[in-house]
Amino acid sequence: MEMHTATMESAADDGHVDWVLRAYQTEGTPASQPSSAPVVIKLGYTVTYVLEGRYVEEPPLAYQTFVFTLGDFCHQASRRRAISTVLLGAGAYGYGICFAVRLKRQLLAFCDDPVETAFNSGNGIEIIVDVFLADFPSDDEPSLDVEEDGDFGGIPASTDAVKELAVVKYERGGDVREESCIICFEELDEGVEVMRMPCKHAFHGGCLTRWLESSHVCPLCRHAIPASADP
Structure with a gap:
């Protein structure tokens, strides 16, 4: 072999x-x-x-x-x-x-x-x-969260918070600064709908939705939106 x-x-x-x-x-x-x-x-x-x-x-x-x-x-x-x-x-x-x-x-x-x-x-x-x-967590960094089922990484975003995220069409030279989705590494096509975090970072909608199922922070700057465990 x-x-x-x-x-x-x-x-x-x-x-x-x-x-x-x-x-x-x-x-x-x-x-x-x-x-x-x-x-x-x-x-x-x-x-x-x-x-x-x-x-x-x-x-x-x-x-x-x-x-x-x-x-x-x-x-x-x-x-x-x-x-x-x-x-x-x-x-x-x-x-x-x-x-x-x-x-x-x-x-x-x-x-x-x-x-x-x-x-x-x-x-x-x-x-x-x-x-x-x-x-080895420090005072400045969150510790790694290992769930009982073995899943890694943070807390999922709340469903309501995800639904409230803005969905806009991507236009080169427009309000969206990114030229590619950092999650999948693929370029953003002209006219495609992207989902934008409150910090203004944008990603493919499907990519960001899957990301937020395991972490409630922005993949680029770690800006947090409400988590599923929040009251």
Whole structure:
């Protein structure tokens, strides 16, 4: 079984993050159409924190699994959407925008060799993402919130607060300053509807809605809107 491995260490805004990426060619499941072969991504977290002056490492949380097809990874645009789905679903953005963006960029590049090999062989791919979070909160930064169900990152926005966000059409040179959506990395097309936070930062509506399901702060400046737990 062929394996591709990459390691990276990076400091995020609100903690310290290491991650290891591994990719395996899936044996015994060749597809008649290479683009329909499965791509399975498993992302898991291990958290280390300080308790009474001691470093404590939590048992690794169960992997969250996402299934795509090889066709989803053959083109950069669809690959970006797939990886955004993984990181949003796994709560990565809620931990820190810098961490999530760096991980997304490396995953985009890391997939090149495994995808080419799998497409030529007709095999599928299994990608394992192991994230190691050192949560050492300070007085200036919010601590990492690990929910009982294993979801990471903050508190979701309230449904009413999301419904009240402005939806406007994007026009180059208009009121929207962004030229691309920082969540999915895709450019904003002229005339497309975007959703805008009170801080005036704008994103694709679907991207921002998914983001706010796991975090009530702006992905760019961390401006907060009412959270689901607020009275």
